[in-house]
Amino acid sequence: MRVLEEEIGLSRGAIFHHFADKEALFLAVAEQDAAAMRRTVAEHGLVQVMREMIAAPDAQRIGTQLEVARRLRTDPTFRGAWQPQQESLEAAVRERLQHQRQLGALRTDAEIGQLAGYLELVMEGLTAHLAAGLPADRLDAVLDLDEVSVRQG
Amino acid sequence: MRVLEEEIGLSRGAIFHHFADKEALFLAVAEQDAAAMRRTVAEHGLVQVMREMIAAPDAQRIGTQLEVARRLRTDPTFRGAWQPQQESLEAAVRERLQHQRQLGALRTDAEIGQLAGYLELVMEGLTAHLAAGLPADRLDAVLDLDEVSVRQG
Numbered sequence: 017m018r019v020l021e022e023e024i025g026l027s028r029g030a031i032f033h034h035f036a037d038k039e040a041l042f043l044a045v046a047e048q049d050a051a052a053m054r055r056t057v058a059e060h061g062l063v064q065v066m067r068e069m070i071a072a073p074d075a076q077r078i079g080t081q082l083e084v085a086r087r088l089r090t091d092p093t094f095r096g097a098w099q100p101q102q103e104s105l106e107a108a109v110r111e112r113l114q115h116q117r118q119l120g121a122l123r124t125d126a127e128i129g130q131l132a133g134y135l136e137l138v139m140e141g142l143t144a145h146l147a148a149g150l151p152a153d154r155l156d157a158v159l160d161l162d163e164v165s166v167r168q169g
Numbered sequence: 170m171r172v173l174e175e176e177i178g179l180s181r182g183a184i185f186h187h188f189a190d191k192e193a194l195f196l197a198v199a200e201q202d203a204a205a206m207r208r209t210v211a212e213h214g215l216v217q218v219m220r221e222m223i224a225a226p227d228a229q230r231i232g233t234q235l236e237v238a239r240r241l242r243t244d245p246t247f248r249g250a251w252q253p254q255q256e257s258l259e260a261a262v263r264e265r266l267q268h269q270r271q272l273g274a275l276r277t278d279a280e281i282g283q284l285a286g287y288l289e290l291v292m293e294g295l296t297a298h299l300a301a302g303l304p305a306d307r308l309d310a311v312l313d314l315d316e317v318s319v320r321q322g
Contacts, residue, residue, distance in 0.1 A: 088301040133311040141294030148241040158286040
């Protein structure tokens with residue numbers, strides 16, 4: 017809670033004036049993070065989201081993603097509630113790839129759904145990697161390769 | 170413990186006759202899984218490990234990997250103790266890629282370290298994905314793409 021108070025710039029009382037309980041507060045934070053991610057995906061693509069995560073790992077955001085992953089694993093109710101978020105991120109990734117394909121900037125030997133699933137898998141790996149506190153110094157070079165894989169060569 | 174008793178085919182008493190405590194037992198299980206993974210990597214590559222995970226998700230093994238990831242995040246002592254395992258898996262991945270390169274089967278526009286880091290990231294993503302109970306039906310097609318990316322086109 018203290019971190020959240022500092023983050024949001026509101027006192028605990030003011031925060032709970034807006035949110036019914038911790039659960040509602042967590043959902044609001046997670047949805048805000050997901051919306052920010054969708055905006056970056058729409059403008060610059062999922063690889064840019066990953067580059068920003070490597071350049072400036074945001075402990076609060078990684079913590080939120082880990083908690084979302086934990087609840088997806090353990091809480092079927094949350095899994096249902098989170099599905100629209102999951103689907104709209106996937107839709108944003110596919111739209112961005114469609115856009116890149118129309119510009120002729122995308123490799124042509126794979127379907128959009130295949131490329132989207134691939135990028136999402138790399139993204140999940142990056143989150144787990146950073147959350148584990150493993151070194152990120154080689155990862156920017158890995159993403160160069162990643163870009164090469166998806167881009168028209 | 171009950172799952173472990175069934176898995177190993179020994180009673181709780183017999184298990185603790187061999188292992189000092191739960192901690193030692195967990196380490197033995199995790200090291201056994203890591204050794205099995207290294208063998209598959211050496212013979213067939215990391216992509217084959219991923220294909221086997223998708224074809225027959227092993228809840229116990231995924232649970233062990235999640236617990237290793239959790240301890241890497243939260244327990245600096247474990248992080249130090251696990252480092253040799255991490256390094257020998259990475260070495261096995263690099264050796265396999267070197268071998269493929271000597272056979273002329275590997276894409277030539279990237280360094281071995283870059284390709285290894287990339288495959289390890291996809292592997293981390295797959296573990297997180299399966300652990301979250303997300304659908305695995307599209308993932309085999311994603312790995313086809315993955316193979317294409319690493320293989321000589």
